[in-house]
Amino acid sequence: MKILSIVGARPNFMKVAPLHRAFSKHPEIESKIIHTGQHYDAKMSDVFFNQLELPKPDYFLGVGGGSHTQQTAKIMIEFEQVMLAEKPDIVLVVGDVNSTIACAMVAVKEHVPVVHVEAGLRSGDRRMPEEINRIMTDGISDDLFVTENAGIENLKKESIPDEKVHFVGNVMIDSLVYYREKASTLNLLEGLNLESKSYVLVTMHRPSNVDFAEGLRNILDIIKDTASRTKVLFPVHPRTLKNMETFGLLDELKSIQNVTLMEPQGYLEFLYLMENAQLIVTDSGGIQEETTYLKVPCITFRASTERPVTVEMGTNYLLSDLNPDSVKELVIEILDGKSKEGETPPLWDGHAAERIAEILLKKYAKKTS
Numbered sequence: 001m002k003i004l005s006i007v008g009a010r011p012n013f014m015k016v017a018p019l020h021r022a023f024s025k026h027p028e029i030e031s032k033i034i035h036t037g038q039h040y041d042a043k044m045s046d047v048f049f050n051q052l053e054l055p056k057p058d059y060f061l062g063v064g065g066g067s068h069t070q071q072t073a074k075i076m077i078e079f080e081q082v083m084l085a086e087k088p089d090i091v092l093v094v095g096d097v098n099s100t101i102a103c104a105m106v107a108v109k110e111h112v113p114v115v116h117v118e119a120g121l122r123s124g125d126r127r128m129p130e131e132i133n134r135i136m137t138d139g140i141s142d143d144l145f146v147t148e149n150a151g152i153e154n155l156k157k158e159s160i161p162d163e164k165v166h167f168v169g170n171v172m173i174d175s176l177v178y179y180r181e182k183a184s185t186l187n188l189l190e191g192l193n194l195e196s197k198s199y200v201l202v203t204m205h206r207p208s209n210v211d212f213a214e215g216l217r218n219i220l221d222i223i224k225d226t227a228s229r230t231k232v233l234f235p236v237h238p239r240t241l242k243n244m245e246t247f248g249l250l251d252e253l254k255s256i257q258n259v260t261l262m263e264p265q266g267y268l269e270f271l272y273l274m275e276n277a278q279l280i281v282t283d284s285g286g287i288q289e290e291t292t293y294l295k296v297p298c299i300t301f302r303a304s305t306e307r308p309v310t311v312e313m314g315t316n317y318l319l320s321d322l323n324p325d326s327v328k329e330l331v332i333e334i335l336d337g338k339s340k341e342g343e344t345p346p347l348w349d350g351h352a353a354e355r356i357a358e359i360l361l362k363k364y365a366k367k368t369s
């Protein structure tokens, strides 16, 4: 049984790594990795392959940059060639990036089963490119692996047949569980002149926050206020860096006292920085889940979340009014030690990828061997 797993952008690598590891334990499965090249900088891609012990991809499609349409279309054209050469039994896609929907569409047109890992998440906000990618990928997938209960409910509402939907836990948490100890042996704080639980970690990259001047201003405002109370670490995503420069705000960002700007961090480094942070302020999807597992308070600066379990059970706060003043107030409370305890969501136990391997073997191995 040959499975082609697709990776493209940074949040895909830590999801596919545990799947590839689980597949490799079964001699019946031939696991190949296709990297679309959506993210191409060493800091956004190569470092993850090394740290997550992923083998060199079997194919690298080199499709980075361009508009969403150009990116998606180029990935489809290149991936079709891989499909024709490899003739896989299954195409596995993860998450919600452009590479996810592009490769899922090609597979469906070649009549090859599509497996979507991290299915069913919905923010309800169709202006997010990721939301469209999620809806479309789920609509054409044969098996949908879900991380939280809301995912099951969402898929029911969209009339996806129950037998296609499997609640298995969270493969991104598999990676966290697997690498947590290794990350904890890093010693980055000393070099940064920081102590554990004495800084706020910030990440921002969503187009709805960073693609226009007012959004970038809000971020600057939040960072300035936070930095007047404690130290701030800000690894800057390429999109955010580019836009800060375009809108003439980069010098202002650089001049804020108490803020350390960093390049995008490797997987282990970022895990270490999350675990030691007192609070994280972010607009990321995955970080909401990682902080919930780590029980580190997280403020999500977005209008909606597709991961409601992190708010309902975990340590995540959604500040959907997008008012920087609300963030500032909450930052003060949390720095004062008033934050919720949080619980670990069901099945976030480090074994999701193994469950997925078992289910796929049961369903597809007989048909294809």
Ligand code: UD1
Pocket (backbone or CB within 6 Å): 009, 010, 011, 038, 039, 040, 041, 042, 044, 045, 064, 065, 066, 096, 097, 098, 099, 129, 130, 205, 237, 238, 239, 242, 285
């Ligand atoms: C993509 C995903 C998003 C994910 C994020 C994590 C989609 C629709 N979005 O957003 O869900 O949370 O990755 O990082 O797929 N760039 C570089 N170097 C790189 C990668 C990108 O300079 O290695 C530049 C691109 O040229 C572009 C910008 O950063 O100008 C954005 O990259 P893109 O892949 O379009 O989307 P992200 O914002 O990274």
